[in-house]
Amino acid sequence: MxxxxxxxxxxxxxxxxxxxxxxxxxxxxxxxxxxxxxxxxxxxxxxxxxxxxxxxxxxxxxxxxxxxxxxxxxxxxxxxxxxxxxxxxxxxxxxxxxxxxxxxxxxxxxxxxxxxxxxxxxxxxxxxxxxAVYGLPEVRAEEIAKSDLIASPGCYPTSIILPLVPLLAEKLIDPATIVANSYSGVSGAGRKADISLLFVECNESVRAYGLPKHRHLSEIEQELTLAAGEQVTITFLPHLMPVTAGIHTTTTAKLAPGIDPEAVGRSLEAAYARSAFVRVLGRGGYPDTKNVTRTNFIDIGWQYDARTGRVILLSAEDNLGKGAGGQAVQSFNHMFGLEETAGLQNF
Amino acid sequence: MxxxxxxxxxxxxxxxxxxxxxxxxxxxxxxxxxxxxxxxxxxxxxxxxxxxxxxxxxxxxxxxxxxxxxxxxxxxxxxxxxxxxxxxxxxxxxxxxxxxxxxxxxxxxxxxxxxxxxxxxxxxxxxxxxxAVYGLPEVRAEEIAKSDLIASPGCYPTSIILPLVPLLAEKLIDPATIVANSYSGVSGAGRKADISLLFVECNESVRAYGLPKHRHLSEIEQELTLAAGEQVTITFLPHLMPVTAGIHTTTTAKLAPGIDPEAVGRSLEAAYARSAFVRVLGRGGYPDTKNVTRTNFIDIGWQYDARTGRVILLSAEDNLGKGAGGQAVQSFNHMFGLEETAGLQNF
Amino acid sequence: MxxxxxxxxxxxxxxxxxxxxxxxxxxxxxxxxxxxxxxxxxxxxxxxxxxxxxxxxxxxxxxxxxxxxxxxxxxxxxxxxxxxxxxxxxxxxxxxxxxxxxxxxxxxxxxxxxxxxxxxxxxxxxxxxxxAVYGLPEVRAEEIAKSDLIASPGCYPTSIILPLVPLLAEKLIDPATIVANSYSGVSGAGRKADISLLFVECNESVRAYGLPKHRHLSEIEQELTLAAGEQVTITFLPHLMPVTAGIHTTTTAKLAPGIDPEAVGRSLEAAYARSAFVRVLGRGGYPDTKNVTRTNFIDIGWQYDARTGRVILLSAEDNLGKGAGGQAVQSFNHMFGLEETAGLQNF
Amino acid sequence: MxxxxxxxxxxxxxxxxxxxxxxxxxxxxxxxxxxxxxxxxxxxxxxxxxxxxxxxxxxxxxxxxxxxxxxxxxxxxxxxxxxxxxxxxxxxxxxxxxxxxxxxxxxxxxxxxxxxxxxxxxxxxxxxxxxAVYGLPEVRAEEIAKSDLIASPGCYPTSIILPLVPLLAEKLIDPATIVANSYSGVSGAGRKADISLLFVECNESVRAYGLPKHRHLSEIEQELTLAAGEQVTITFLPHLMPVTAGIHTTTTAKLAPGIDPEAVGRSLEAAYARSAFVRVLGRGGYPDTKNVTRTNFIDIGWQYDARTGRVILLSAEDNLGKGAGGQAVQSFNHMFGLEETAGLQNF
CATH class of the missing domain: 3.40.50.720 (NAD(P)-binding Rossmann-like Domain)
Incomplete structure (x- = not known):
């Protein structure tokens, strides 16, 4: 070929x-x-x-x-x-x-x-x-395959949207209670000569930034709203942490009334059972950024806090991989009729 | 002397x-x-x-x-x-x-x-x-001064309790909506020969652990309940991040109905105006762990997310400092009638 | 196949x-x-x-x-x-x-x-x-191809031997003056529960160890002696540095009398012109471990210190890659008649 | 006062x-x-x-x-x-x-x-x-006390000069054979907006730079020449490593003919027995940058490589501490008749 x-x-x-x-x-x-x-x-x-x-x-x-x-x-x-x-x-x-x-x-x-x-x-x-098609292959692979213009998603949005979409679609959680806490590696801030991105400023340092209305909220809420079938507005809390690559997101939301917590796990498993790049770790599974860096994987774990009725969603991806370049190549593979994993099967 | x-x-x-x-x-x-x-x-x-x-x-x-x-x-x-x-x-x-x-x-x-x-x-x-007296000098200095047995607080609890106490006491936030996301440096896990704490396992890695019912919840909720005058139950999300020392906590809660968001800032300023070791950074201030490591300071910033009605509290401390040894020495100073800052004024 | x-x-x-x-x-x-x-x-x-x-x-x-x-x-x-x-x-x-x-x-x-x-x-x-054949494919690919028992080289030795072999073979440097300073990432110390390998003990830390007679000296000197055609004894100085993977070695030796310093560059270029995995950066080139981690490459640069008559050799490799697993796979490829780069062409 | x-x-x-x-x-x-x-x-x-x-x-x-x-x-x-x-x-x-x-x-x-x-x-x-007086208090405290203009030494020079001065003064080593390998934390490169100093460029990276004639050689050789009583020219190899602060230097030189290796230890002990800030760790002692960061200490260990006749000197200091600000304050204390350790006794 x-x-x-x-x-x-x-x-x-x-x-x-x-x-x-x-x-x-x-x-x-x-x-x-x-x-x-x-x-x-x-x-x-x-x-x-x-x-x-x-x-x-x-x-x-x-x-x-x-x-x-x-x-x-x-x-x-x-x-x-x-x-x-x-x-x-x-x-x-x-x-x-x-x-x-x-x-x-x-x-x-x-x-x-x-x-x-x-x-x-x-x-x-x-x-x-x-x-343009918003290029999340797990959500709209067919549209991507037919499009000439893909808008590849942002790094934070990918880590927040993928765990939430199936739960919102099945109405397992209360959309009004979503809080997403994300920590990103420094490469997410770009390759620019800026004092605040120097090694000495970032090493042994963790800090929030961009509160309360980070730009990525716009695409996050667009996609969550589509999945939920109703307007979704969330709190999104981005932070910078001292690793080169990787995003870890912890999202909480109230379980909807009358829902069995185990439905969360069933929903995630069903949604991503055939996904090459979404690895569902199950209840009690802890994603770790070191397991996804330099890959196109996103790892998703979850837990239920019975004391407060909150679902806890954990996700880890490489901000440059599934959060940017890898995901774009995944869309490319769909657009050109290739294996979805072509060029992406490294560990 | x-x-x-x-x-x-x-x-x-x-x-x-x-x-x-x-x-x-x-x-x-x-x-x-x-x-x-x-x-x-x-x-x-x-x-x-x-x-x-x-x-x-x-x-x-x-x-x-x-x-x-x-x-x-x-x-x-x-x-x-x-x-x-x-x-x-x-x-x-x-x-x-x-x-x-x-x-x-x-x-x-x-x-x-x-x-x-x-x-x-x-x-x-x-x-x-x-x-025994729970040894948070900002909350009960007088009791500490008179006690022979101090229970010095845990690292996570200090970073969560101090920002919340004044807001709960003044009923500025809804106690049922509190979610605390904490990231701790690896020294918090102790000095023990455990594969999961090796440099290679922690470097370039971020992960949650201890969900959903970490032991520190017990003292956190005890103190928040005392401050609020009603039972408080929260979601607490501890994570491990690749720094030697430092805890960063981001706490969210709904602003109580009818409250002016600026009351949050006024409350924090008033509560800690004379505190030697609590540095209130104000609305839009971002605490950074690198500014508090090896000190007894806790830095607190806050923001208001008008889109969702949530207050965002940010705090940073050294898990070994204000979160452990420093705070214990601060109590010691009170117990022996010394200057509160004796032996703790390093930067 | x-x-x-x-x-x-x-x-x-x-x-x-x-x-x-x-x-x-x-x-x-x-x-x-x-x-x-x-x-x-x-x-x-x-x-x-x-x-x-x-x-x-x-x-x-x-x-x-x-x-x-x-x-x-x-x-x-x-x-x-x-x-x-x-x-x-x-x-x-x-x-x-x-x-x-x-x-x-x-x-x-x-x-x-x-x-x-x-x-x-x-x-x-x-x-x-x-x-057994000492499995340095750049030095003895043909022997490796015919052998059933390969002794794959150590991580430090690879980084020291490859830059020196051509220079010793051509007698461009004085073998009695070789000093090799190596810094290794912590993964080189193995995956064992040992206090000294904890994140907190290794982070923000650099230290020497194993002086003056590290075990790797035995294979280093064996191979250098073979290349030089005379007994070579060197000083080898291993250190631990806070990265997960990577070895950086800086080796000095006196230029042999009457030799043009540029002969060093010509020798390295000639020796590795057709090597898939040795990248000669030339005079003034600075290898950086971040360019070779998770690959099978070794990058080699050099310089001449005219004030003292010393040749400076710089090399960088991944201790787990070219220094261990990658090199072993490279030998495997030779043993089974595969492309030398099969399974190793990742960047 | x-x-x-x-x-x-x-x-x-x-x-x-x-x-x-x-x-x-x-x-x-x-x-x-x-x-x-x-x-x-x-x-x-x-x-x-x-x-x-x-x-x-x-x-x-x-x-x-x-x-x-x-x-x-x-x-x-x-x-x-x-x-x-x-x-x-x-x-x-x-x-x-x-x-x-x-x-x-x-x-x-x-x-x-x-x-x-x-x-x-x-x-x-x-x-x-x-x-002007070159401000190494361990070498010329009296001159410093009387001077109005102190030239405080560079970070690399301090780590190289202090271990060598007593050995050169006593002619225990051959000055023509000195090679100094130094690794510095990134703060040594200054607080300037430069792509090469970004977190992502320095993290998980080690590289040499400034070869073969770094500016610090001039002051190093001036001081070594004064100590030796003869012209000393050395090879100096600076590197950048991924820590915020700290310099580790490993220096080798041939033991002079007829000298007992233990004389090295005796010389170091004698030279620094009363020094507040030089900690001699003895033969087999390994300085570690993590033990000196944020202090004014320099730790010195040594070893003898009997196979090659080389003395190995190891030193660690904070490049911003004993290598810059701390040492300057130490000179200040001498200039104003204060305790040498005033303001410097932190651990």
Missing amino acids: ERIKTAIVGASGYTGMELLRLLLVHPQVELVAATSRQEAGKPIHAVFPRFRHAPAAELAFIEPDPDAIAATGAKVAFLALPHGVAAEIARALLERGLKVIDLSADFRLRDAAVYAEFYGHEHPAPDLLSQ | ERIKTAIVGASGYTGMELLRLLLVHPQVELVAATSRQEAGKPIHAVFPRFRHAPAAELAFIEPDPDAIAATGAKVAFLALPHGVAAEIARALLERGLKVIDLSADFRLRDAAVYAEFYGHEHPAPDLLSQ | ERIKTAIVGASGYTGMELLRLLLVHPQVELVAATSRQEAGKPIHAVFPRFRHAPAAELAFIEPDPDAIAATGAKVAFLALPHGVAAEIARALLERGLKVIDLSADFRLRDAAVYAEFYGHEHPAPDLLSQ | ERIKTAIVGASGYTGMELLRLLLVHPQVELVAATSRQEAGKPIHAVFPRFRHAPAAELAFIEPDPDAIAATGAKVAFLALPHGVAAEIARALLERGLKVIDLSADFRLRDAAVYAEFYGHEHPAPDLLSQ
């Missing part, structure tokens, strides 16, 4: 690095372009020495010019760009016949007004929103 | 190490005994090379024999022993005229039945419970 | 874990047995949750019984056992027709007397020494 | 932060000025929340204007500024009658030509060099 010519736009940050890591050795991919304004002209391995000796790591970064990208013969482009910037290049690439998998927030929300509320500026391409 | 002759019983774990660190240089303390079954006969600095050159670090560990301890002339003993073991030696030392500051759980609960429920065995000295 | 039936003996330590990680997804391997006295009866994923969802992770650990291992049809066994223990089971497996790749020290030394000197007991199987 | 009015110039970097940490609670110090161009106007605790509740942390940073500093009544100024910048302000403060303790490299070298060679520009104040 011929390999699929693939481009990565904005490949010099941590999400771009993870996409490179996966796509450089994906058996059905031929990487034909990697863009970076800052690193244009340098071979990939000069910016990321880790990839030296990978066949395509000799490829030089180019400027993010849509015509130049299209000229490489790329059939698909992954965009790892800041929100606001991604929409414009997505449109240009779609017009040139490429499929687009956007890892920014630009196409995640169905409602441009919500975008404006949470991101503080008008949506840059509201006409494209209706054709 | 003559220095107070002081003993540390069980000084070879991490809490004992922190007590040594503080008491070896406390200006009003003369360390006369440090016990450890395992290290008996060795000088302190041989077990903890960090303390080499401290005047009293030449002192050799002795067996935890009450008569031997009393024979040193000690007026007070800090107990850093496992629960169940502490009660017995506490009694023996009290009988020999020493004051006792116990850092185990043995005297923290007023009700022996609650102890039995949470600790899984009968209370070893129920007759002593009534004379 | 049929997959090669493969066993791992002693699979519950960190080296065993890395072998599992590689062999569970090696395209030409069928894992048929994994042994562990301690974990016998449990499926692999119960001991290592990271491997959950890997096809063979349902396999249960068995006791390390040679007949039971042979009965699985295994054609080859990797031994990740303590030295002294490995030799006995190696013999039993060889007698049953399996090839053996031993990751212990038992077959690394050609001279049983040297073994006795460094390991403190008589060699357990001196008659087998002559048929 | 009246407190000594003290200024810190350049107090917003990591060295400045450590000076603040020490001087805010030094019993004989009154901090009257802290300067920072970047943070001028903000109180100290707003920049460093760790210092909140310290009495002087309400002080606001001011611009580094010599007249303004002098106007505070400061008797002494600590300079934590980049080299090249420090000299100018040092002169201005000396002219205004302040004593100066400079933590930059500007006054460490006796020879302006060596400065130009290593620092790449002409010395900014060559006329002041003769009045």
